[in-house]
Amino acid sequence: MSKTAFSDKCNIIGFLWISWKDVDDDNWQDFFQFADIGCPMAYMAMRDWVQVTDEGKELIEEVWEVLCDVLDIDPNDKYEILDDLFSASPNDVVEFSDKKDIMSIEKRSIEDLQ
Secondary structure, three states, X not given: OOOOOHHHHHXXXXXXXXXXXXXXXXXXXXXHHHOOOHHHHHXXXXXXXXXXXXXXXXXXHHHHHHXXXXXXXXXXXXXXXXXXXXXXXXXXXXXXXXXXXXXXXXXXXXXXXX
């Protein structure tokens, strides 16, 4: 069972999607193509624009599992913001910041986007 709250998963996935969906990296484009429904749904849930059904929750949970797999981190650990995932990852995620400077947003909260 994941220690990360479902609302935090929506915030993290939603922030990731809105901030980096257009990044020029084949690996991340593959992820966003796979998660073409789950990421926007998480973003809309983050913004309280939709109420997620049980089927929608399953889809977002699947996106969460794949994201954690991409970053090679434990999906059952507790994460509160996107930077927590990046910090826990042994993978080189700096390439992910071609368009965005991760260091400039690492302490930025989801509330800043709303």
